[in-house]
Amino acid sequence: MNFVNKQQQISTREWDEIEEDTFKSLTKEEMDALRKAKPRNFASINSWWIVLSQVVLTLAIAGACFVFSSQDDKSVYTYSALVGGLIGFLPSALFLMRIEAAKKSVKSSPGGFLAAVVSGEFIKILATIVLFIGFALKQPDLKWIPLLVTYLATLKCYLLGWFWK
Template sequence: MSKHPLTQSNQWDEPEEDFVRPLSKAEMDALRQKDPKKFMSINGWVVVSSQIVLTLIIGTLCYFFGNATERSMYTYSAFVGGLIGFLPSALFLARLEVAKRSAISSPGGYLTAVVSGEFLKILATVLLFIAFALKQPDLKWIPLLVTYFLTLKCYLVVWVLR
Protein backbone atom coordinates (compact mmCIF):
# COMPACT_ATOMS: atom_id res chain seq x y z
CA MET A 1 0.00 0.00 0.00
CA SER A 2 1.58 3.26 -1.09
CA LYS A 3 1.15 6.57 0.59
CA HIS A 4 -0.36 9.58 -1.09
CA PRO A 5 2.27 11.23 -3.33
CA LEU A 6 2.02 14.58 -1.57
CA THR A 7 2.83 13.07 1.79
CA GLN A 8 5.97 11.44 0.42
CA SER A 9 7.53 14.59 -1.00
CA ASN A 10 8.22 17.96 0.49
CA GLN A 11 6.89 19.93 -2.46
CA TRP A 12 4.36 21.76 -0.26
CA ASP A 13 6.87 22.59 2.43
CA GLU A 14 8.35 26.03 2.60
CA PRO A 15 11.82 26.24 1.11
CA GLU A 16 14.52 26.42 3.68
CA GLU A 17 15.74 29.93 4.33
CA ASP A 18 19.26 30.88 3.46
CA PHE A 19 21.53 31.08 6.44
CA VAL A 20 22.41 34.67 7.28
CA ARG A 21 25.78 34.99 8.91
CA PRO A 22 26.21 37.92 11.31
CA LEU A 23 28.97 40.28 10.28
CA SER A 24 31.92 41.04 12.50
CA LYS A 25 32.80 44.57 13.57
CA ALA A 26 35.66 44.67 11.05
CA GLU A 27 33.33 43.59 8.23
CA MET A 28 30.76 46.24 9.21
CA ASP A 29 33.46 48.91 9.32
CA ALA A 30 34.62 47.85 5.84
CA LEU A 31 31.04 48.13 4.54
CA ARG A 32 30.66 51.58 6.11
CA GLN A 33 33.90 52.76 4.51
CA LYS A 34 32.92 51.33 1.13
CA ASP A 35 29.57 53.18 0.95
CA PRO A 36 29.14 55.58 3.89
CA LYS A 37 26.00 57.15 2.43
CA LYS A 38 24.04 53.94 3.05
CA PHE A 39 24.85 54.11 6.74
CA MET A 40 24.08 57.78 7.32
CA SER A 41 21.47 58.48 9.92
CA ILE A 42 19.01 61.32 9.69
CA ASN A 43 19.26 64.05 12.27
CA GLY A 44 15.79 64.57 13.71
CA TRP A 45 16.40 68.26 14.29
CA VAL A 46 16.90 68.69 10.54
CA VAL A 47 13.41 67.25 10.05
CA VAL A 48 11.92 69.61 12.66
CA SER A 49 13.75 72.56 11.10
CA SER A 50 12.42 71.66 7.67
CA GLN A 51 8.91 71.40 9.16
CA ILE A 52 9.25 74.91 10.60
CA VAL A 53 10.54 76.32 7.31
CA LEU A 54 7.72 74.62 5.40
CA THR A 55 5.18 76.05 7.86
CA LEU A 56 6.55 79.54 7.32
CA ILE A 57 6.44 79.11 3.54
CA ILE A 58 2.85 77.84 3.53
CA GLY A 59 1.75 80.54 5.98
CA THR A 60 3.31 83.20 3.76
CA LEU A 61 1.63 81.76 0.67
CA CYS A 62 -1.72 81.75 2.47
CA TYR A 63 -1.19 85.40 3.36
CA PHE A 64 -0.40 86.50 -0.17
CA PHE A 65 -2.90 84.32 -2.02
CA GLY A 66 -5.71 84.22 0.55
CA ASN A 67 -8.99 86.03 0.33
CA ALA A 68 -8.47 89.67 1.40
CA THR A 69 -11.26 89.57 3.99
CA GLU A 70 -10.08 86.36 5.66
CA ARG A 71 -6.38 86.51 4.87
CA SER A 72 -5.29 86.61 8.49
CA MET A 73 -7.42 83.58 9.44
CA TYR A 74 -6.03 81.50 6.55
CA THR A 75 -2.50 82.44 7.56
CA TYR A 76 -3.19 81.74 11.23
CA SER A 77 -4.76 78.38 10.38
CA ALA A 78 -1.74 77.38 8.29
CA PHE A 79 0.59 78.32 11.14
CA VAL A 80 -1.53 76.31 13.59
CA GLY A 81 -1.38 73.28 11.29
CA GLY A 82 2.39 73.57 11.11
CA LEU A 83 2.64 74.00 14.87
CA ILE A 84 0.59 70.84 15.39
CA GLY A 85 2.98 69.13 12.98
CA PHE A 86 6.36 70.18 14.36
CA LEU A 87 5.79 70.75 18.09
CA PRO A 88 5.07 67.08 18.92
CA SER A 89 8.07 66.06 16.82
CA ALA A 90 10.26 68.44 18.79
CA LEU A 91 8.90 67.01 22.06
CA PHE A 92 9.70 63.50 20.84
CA LEU A 93 13.26 64.48 19.95
CA ALA A 94 13.74 66.26 23.27
CA ARG A 95 12.63 63.07 25.03
CA LEU A 96 15.21 61.07 23.08
CA GLU A 97 17.95 63.61 23.83
CA VAL A 98 17.21 63.30 27.55
CA ALA A 99 17.42 59.51 27.26
CA LYS A 100 20.77 59.71 25.43
CA ARG A 101 22.27 61.93 28.12
CA SER A 102 20.86 59.86 30.95
CA ALA A 103 23.36 58.37 33.39
CA ILE A 104 21.64 54.99 33.11
CA SER A 105 21.89 54.51 29.38
CA SER A 106 20.92 51.06 28.20
CA PRO A 107 19.17 49.67 25.14
CA GLY A 108 16.08 48.92 27.23
CA GLY A 109 16.08 52.41 28.66
CA TYR A 110 16.39 53.93 25.21
CA LEU A 111 13.56 51.75 23.91
CA THR A 112 11.43 52.94 26.81
CA ALA A 113 12.28 56.53 25.86
CA VAL A 114 11.26 55.88 22.24
CA VAL A 115 7.93 54.36 23.25
CA SER A 116 7.16 57.04 25.84
CA GLY A 117 8.28 59.76 23.43
CA GLU A 118 5.98 58.42 20.73
CA PHE A 119 3.13 58.31 23.24
CA LEU A 120 3.84 61.96 24.16
CA LYS A 121 3.91 62.85 20.48
CA ILE A 122 0.50 61.27 19.81
CA LEU A 123 -1.00 62.75 22.97
CA ALA A 124 0.33 66.23 22.18
CA THR A 125 -1.01 66.04 18.63
CA VAL A 126 -4.49 65.03 19.75
CA LEU A 127 -4.56 67.63 22.53
CA LEU A 128 -3.38 70.40 20.19
CA PHE A 129 -6.06 69.56 17.64
CA ILE A 130 -8.74 69.55 20.33
CA ALA A 131 -7.48 72.72 22.02
CA PHE A 132 -7.30 74.75 18.82
CA ALA A 133 -10.65 73.43 17.61
CA LEU A 134 -12.30 74.50 20.87
CA LYS A 135 -10.40 77.77 21.27
CA GLN A 136 -10.69 78.91 17.65
CA PRO A 137 -13.95 77.62 16.15
CA ASP A 138 -13.48 79.86 13.09
CA LEU A 139 -10.25 78.16 11.99
CA LYS A 140 -9.98 77.39 8.31
CA TRP A 141 -9.51 73.65 8.28
CA ILE A 142 -8.21 73.28 4.73
CA PRO A 143 -5.00 75.31 5.25
CA LEU A 144 -4.58 73.81 8.72
CA LEU A 145 -4.83 70.22 7.54
CA VAL A 146 -2.79 70.80 4.38
CA THR A 147 0.04 72.34 6.39
CA TYR A 148 -0.18 69.59 8.99
CA PHE A 149 -0.10 66.89 6.31
CA LEU A 150 2.85 68.48 4.51
CA THR A 151 4.84 68.82 7.74
CA LEU A 152 4.36 65.10 8.27
CA LYS A 153 5.75 64.47 4.78
CA CYS A 154 8.98 66.29 5.68
CA TYR A 155 10.24 63.00 7.16
CA LEU A 156 10.00 61.39 3.75
CA VAL A 157 11.55 64.35 1.92
CA VAL A 158 14.54 64.54 4.30
CA TRP A 159 15.01 60.78 4.04
CA VAL A 160 14.99 60.87 0.23
CA LEU A 161 17.36 63.87 0.09
CA ARG A 162 19.87 62.44 2.53
Protein backbone atom coordinates (compact mmCIF):
# COMPACT_ATOMS: atom_id res chain seq x y z
CA MET A 1 0.00 0.00 0.00
CA ASN A 2 2.80 2.36 0.92
CA PHE A 3 4.63 1.53 -2.32
CA VAL A 4 1.57 2.50 -4.37
CA ASN A 5 1.27 5.87 -2.65
CA LYS A 6 4.96 6.62 -3.32
CA GLN A 7 4.50 5.70 -6.99
CA GLN A 8 1.49 8.03 -7.24
CA GLN A 9 3.45 10.85 -5.60
CA ILE A 10 6.37 10.36 -7.98
CA SER A 11 4.13 10.28 -11.05
CA THR A 12 2.23 13.35 -9.80
CA ARG A 13 5.49 15.28 -9.38
CA GLU A 14 6.66 14.23 -12.85
CA TRP A 15 3.36 15.31 -14.35
CA ASP A 16 3.55 18.71 -12.63
CA GLU A 17 7.07 19.22 -13.99
CA ILE A 18 5.93 18.35 -17.50
CA GLU A 19 3.01 20.77 -17.26
CA GLU A 20 5.24 23.61 -16.10
CA ASP A 21 7.69 23.03 -18.94
CA THR A 22 5.06 22.60 -21.64
CA PHE A 23 2.78 25.60 -21.15
CA LYS A 24 3.59 29.26 -20.85
CA SER A 25 1.08 31.91 -19.90
CA LEU A 26 1.20 34.97 -22.14
CA THR A 27 0.52 38.53 -21.09
CA LYS A 28 -1.93 40.68 -23.03
CA GLU A 29 0.95 42.49 -24.74
CA GLU A 30 2.59 39.20 -25.79
CA MET A 31 -0.74 37.92 -27.11
CA ASP A 32 -1.31 41.13 -29.10
CA ALA A 33 2.20 40.88 -30.56
CA LEU A 34 1.53 37.25 -31.50
CA ARG A 35 -1.72 38.24 -33.20
CA LYS A 36 0.08 40.91 -35.19
CA ALA A 37 2.90 38.55 -36.17
CA LYS A 38 0.62 35.68 -37.26
CA PRO A 39 -2.83 37.11 -38.05
CA ARG A 40 -3.79 34.13 -40.21
CA ASN A 41 -3.61 31.81 -37.19
CA PHE A 42 -6.22 33.90 -35.40
CA ALA A 43 -8.55 34.54 -38.32
CA SER A 44 -12.01 33.07 -38.26
CA ILE A 45 -14.11 32.13 -41.24
CA ASN A 46 -17.61 33.40 -41.79
CA SER A 47 -19.78 30.34 -41.24
CA TRP A 48 -22.26 31.47 -43.86
CA TRP A 49 -19.60 30.64 -46.46
CA ILE A 50 -19.91 27.00 -45.42
CA VAL A 51 -23.69 27.12 -45.93
CA LEU A 52 -23.19 28.84 -49.29
CA SER A 53 -20.73 26.11 -50.32
CA GLN A 54 -23.33 23.51 -49.30
CA VAL A 55 -25.91 25.20 -51.54
CA VAL A 56 -23.47 25.43 -54.46
CA LEU A 57 -22.47 21.77 -54.03
CA THR A 58 -26.14 20.77 -53.91
CA LEU A 59 -26.81 22.59 -57.18
CA ALA A 60 -23.71 21.04 -58.77
CA ILE A 61 -24.72 17.49 -57.82
CA ALA A 62 -28.31 18.12 -58.91
CA GLY A 63 -26.98 19.42 -62.22
CA ALA A 64 -24.84 16.31 -62.63
CA CYS A 65 -27.89 14.15 -61.89
CA PHE A 66 -29.84 16.07 -64.51
CA VAL A 67 -27.14 15.71 -67.14
CA PHE A 68 -26.17 12.08 -66.54
CA SER A 69 -29.48 10.41 -65.74
CA SER A 70 -31.71 8.82 -68.35
CA GLN A 71 -34.56 10.81 -69.86
CA ASP A 72 -37.20 8.89 -67.87
CA ASP A 73 -35.52 9.41 -64.48
CA LYS A 74 -34.05 12.87 -65.08
CA SER A 75 -36.52 14.83 -62.94
CA VAL A 76 -36.75 12.37 -60.05
CA TYR A 77 -32.95 12.03 -59.70
CA THR A 78 -32.48 15.79 -59.85
CA TYR A 79 -35.27 16.38 -57.34
CA SER A 80 -33.84 13.73 -55.00
CA ALA A 81 -30.42 15.37 -55.11
CA LEU A 82 -31.98 18.76 -54.36
CA VAL A 83 -33.89 17.30 -51.41
CA GLY A 84 -30.69 15.70 -50.05
CA GLY A 85 -28.92 19.03 -50.27
CA LEU A 86 -31.82 20.81 -48.61
CA ILE A 87 -31.71 18.34 -45.73
CA GLY A 88 -27.98 19.11 -45.48
CA PHE A 89 -27.92 22.90 -45.58
CA LEU A 90 -31.24 23.99 -44.07
CA PRO A 91 -30.45 22.69 -40.55
CA SER A 92 -27.01 24.31 -40.80
CA ALA A 93 -28.62 27.62 -41.65
CA LEU A 94 -31.04 27.26 -38.72
CA PHE A 95 -28.09 26.57 -36.40
CA LEU A 96 -26.26 29.66 -37.63
CA MET A 97 -29.35 31.82 -37.21
CA ARG A 98 -29.58 30.63 -33.59
CA ILE A 99 -25.92 31.47 -33.01
CA GLU A 100 -26.30 34.89 -34.64
CA ALA A 101 -29.30 35.62 -32.41
CA ALA A 102 -27.24 34.68 -29.35
CA LYS A 103 -24.39 36.96 -30.43
CA LYS A 104 -26.76 39.92 -30.76
CA SER A 105 -28.44 39.23 -27.43
CA VAL A 106 -28.11 41.95 -24.81
CA LYS A 107 -27.66 39.35 -22.06
CA SER A 108 -24.78 37.57 -23.76
CA SER A 109 -22.56 35.62 -21.41
CA PRO A 110 -20.41 32.53 -21.84
CA GLY A 111 -23.14 30.38 -20.28
CA GLY A 112 -25.78 31.95 -22.49
CA PHE A 113 -23.70 31.39 -25.57
CA LEU A 114 -23.10 27.77 -24.60
CA ALA A 115 -26.86 27.35 -24.16
CA ALA A 116 -27.35 28.83 -27.62
CA VAL A 117 -24.88 26.36 -29.13
CA VAL A 118 -26.55 23.41 -27.41
CA SER A 119 -30.05 24.54 -28.37
CA GLY A 120 -28.82 25.27 -31.91
CA GLU A 121 -27.45 21.75 -32.22
CA PHE A 122 -30.73 20.37 -30.89
CA ILE A 123 -32.63 22.40 -33.51
CA LYS A 124 -30.25 21.15 -36.19
CA ILE A 125 -30.67 17.48 -35.25
CA LEU A 126 -34.44 17.81 -34.89
CA ALA A 127 -34.77 19.60 -38.23
CA THR A 128 -32.68 16.92 -39.95
CA ILE A 129 -34.80 14.11 -38.54
CA VAL A 130 -38.07 15.89 -39.37
CA LEU A 131 -36.92 16.61 -42.93
CA PHE A 132 -35.81 13.03 -43.54
CA ILE A 133 -39.03 11.56 -42.17
CA GLY A 134 -41.22 14.18 -43.85
CA PHE A 135 -39.73 13.70 -47.29
CA ALA A 136 -39.70 9.92 -46.91
CA LEU A 137 -43.42 9.89 -46.06
CA LYS A 138 -44.61 12.60 -48.45
CA GLN A 139 -42.40 11.73 -51.42
CA PRO A 140 -42.20 7.92 -51.68
CA ASP A 141 -40.80 8.07 -55.22
CA LEU A 142 -37.53 9.71 -54.10
CA LYS A 143 -34.33 7.99 -55.18
CA TRP A 144 -32.29 7.46 -52.05
CA ILE A 145 -28.85 7.16 -53.63
CA PRO A 146 -28.68 10.72 -55.03
CA LEU A 147 -30.43 12.04 -51.91
CA LEU A 148 -27.91 10.46 -49.53
CA VAL A 149 -24.91 11.25 -51.73
CA THR A 150 -25.86 14.92 -51.81
CA TYR A 151 -26.66 14.97 -48.09
CA LEU A 152 -23.30 13.42 -47.20
CA ALA A 153 -21.48 15.75 -49.60
CA THR A 154 -23.04 18.77 -47.87
CA LEU A 155 -21.85 17.43 -44.53
CA LYS A 156 -18.30 17.25 -45.87
CA CYS A 157 -18.40 20.98 -46.61
CA TYR A 158 -17.54 21.58 -42.96
CA LEU A 159 -14.05 20.36 -43.76
CA LEU A 160 -13.67 23.25 -46.21
CA GLY A 161 -13.50 25.62 -43.24
CA TRP A 162 -10.14 24.15 -42.29
CA PHE A 163 -8.79 24.57 -45.81
CA TRP A 164 -10.10 28.12 -46.18
CA LYS A 165 -8.53 29.13 -42.90
